[in-house]
Amino acid sequence: MSSVRAKKHLGQHFLTDKNIAAKIVNSLRPEGKYTEVLEVGPGMGVLSDFLLQKTEYQTSLIDLDVESYQFLQKQYPQLGKRLINGDFLKLDFKDAISGQFAIIGNFPYNISSQILFKILDNRELIPEMVGMFQKEVAERCTAEAGNKEYGILSVLVQAYYNVEYLFTVKAGVFNPPPKVLSAVIRLTRKEQLQLDCDEKLFWRVVKAGFNQRRKTLRNALSAVIPKEKMTEDPVLDLRAERLSVEDFVNLTKWVSRRL
Numbered sequence: 020m021s022s023v024r025a026k027k028h029l030g031q032h033f034l035t036d037k038n039i040a041a042k043i044v045n046s047l048r049p050e051g052k053y054t055e056v057l058e059v060g061p062g063m064g065v066l067s068d069f070l071l072q073k074t075e076y077q078t079s080l081i082d083l084d085v086e087s088y089q090f091l092q093k094q095y096p097q098l099g100k101r102l103i104n105g106d107f108l109k110l111d112f113k114d115a116i117s118g119q120f121a122i123i124g125n126f127p128y129n130i131s132s133q134i135l136f137k138i139l140d141n142r143e144l145i146p147e148m149v150g151m152f153q154k155e156v157a158e159r160c161t162a163e164a165g166n167k168e169y170g171i172l173s174v175l176v177q178a179y180y181n182v183e184y185l186f187t188v189k190a191g192v193f194n195p196p197p198k199v200l201s202a203v204i205r206l207t208r209k210e211q212l213q214l215d216c217d218e219k220l221f222w223r224v225v226k227a228g229f230n231q232r233r234k235t236l237r238n239a240l241s242a243v244i245p246k247e248k249m250t251e252d253p254v255l256d257l258r259a260e261r262l263s264v265e266d267f268v269n270l271t272k273w274v275s276r277r278l
Contacts, residue, residue: 022063022090023062023063023084023086023087023090024086032125032128032193032194032195032196032197033062033063033065033125033193033194034062034065034066034125034151034192034193035065035192035193035194036192037065037068039188039192040065040066040068040069041069042186042203043066043123043125043149043151043203044066044069044070044073044123044149045069046149046185046203046205047076047121047123047147047149048147048207049075049076049121049147052119052121052146052147053076053118053119053120053121053146053147054075054076054077054118054119054120055076055077055078055079055116055117055118055119055120055121056070056073056076056077056078056079056120056121056122056123057078057079057080057081057115057116057120057121057122057123058070058078058079058080058081058122058123058124059081059107059122059123059124059126059134059150060081060082060083060087060107060124060125060126060127061080061081061082061087061091061124062082062084062087062125063087063090063091063094064080064090064091064094064095065125066123066124066125067080067091067094067095070123071095076121077101078101079098079101079102079103079115079116080095080098080101080102080103081103081104081105081107081110081115082103082104083104083105083106083107085104088102088104103115107134107137108130108133108134108137112141112144113144116144118144119144119145119146120144120145121145121146121147121148121149122138122145122147122148122149122150123148123149123150124150124151125150125151126150126151126152128152128153128156128197128199131152131153131156132156132172134150135156135160135172135176136175138206139175139176139179142179142180142208142212143212145208146207146208147205147206147207147208148180148205148206149185149203149204149205149206150203150204151188151201151202151203152201152202152203152204153197153199153200153201153202154187154199154200154201154202155168155199156172157184157201157202157203157204158184158202159172159173160172160173160176160177160182160184160204160206161173161182161183161184161204163263164260164261164262164263164266165260165261166260167260169260170229170232170260171225171226171229174225174229174262174264174267175222175225176206177264178214178221178264178267178268179208179209179212179214180206180207180208180209181206181207181208181209182204182205182206183204183205183207184202184204185202185203185204185205186202186203187200187201187202188200188201188202188203189201214268215268215272216268216269216271216272216275217271217275220243220271220274220275220278221267221268221271223243224240224243224267224270224271224274225259225267227239227240227242227243228240228258228259228262228267229259229260232258232259232260233258234258235255235256235257235258236254236255236256236257236258236259236262236270237249237255237256239258239259240255240274243274244274244277244278248277248278249277252273254266254270254273
């Protein structure tokens with residue numbers, strides 16, 4: 020098998036530019052934080068070639084596509100069980116990898132938000148992520164309060180990780196070319212793993228606020244806290260997009276005291 024056919028239903032767009040592949044891989048900064056890296060959706064191995072040259076960490080690959088998996092088996096026979104044919108979104112990390120690890124990938128655009136939520140759900144294991152996303156998703160991750168791109172993903176990702184927009188990637192370096200621009204971002208986990216509030220309630224407050232983002236928080240949060248328990252606090256007259264992560268933490272504490 021000399022090549023793999025990109026499959027639309029899997030959201031596959033194979034990166035063909037080796038300089039960009041090397042730049043993505045070199046954006047990882049282990050610095051003693053981890054010794055394992057998991058590549059998601061390696062396709063034909065353009066990132067894998069560079070990852071497997073690194074000696075500061077051990078690389079594992081996971082791909083849902085059987086054709087890619089069979090291609091990679093022949094390409095990297097040394098990987099053995101570190102080449103996984105499976106669904107990243109269903110993977111039990113503790114069974115597949117021991118200890119802390121980073122995630123890297125040219126991610127399928129149709130599941131990019133789900134990949135980020137999977138990382139957030141397992142943040143205690145993942146100190147770093149470097150990934151290629153649709154430019155729009157990358158901008159949502161890095162957006163600041165007050166920006167029209169700022170939303171649920173922005174707040175939840177930034178609550179636990181420092182986010183850096185590294186560079187934009189044009190469509191012509193993929194096969195087949197996507198109809199959108201792409202971008203590479205890096206997430207570096209914050210030192211403090213726990214927020215200074217009830218974290219489950221924090222997620223509920225953030226989601227409720229943005230699910231009705233045109234409404235003020237007084238109206239949007241009525242699904243979380245009864246209106247009769249709300250006070251005249253001026254923050255409730257703002258829309259969710261005006262609040263920073265710290266503001267949402269403080270709002271969650273306020274809600275918690277009234278429940």
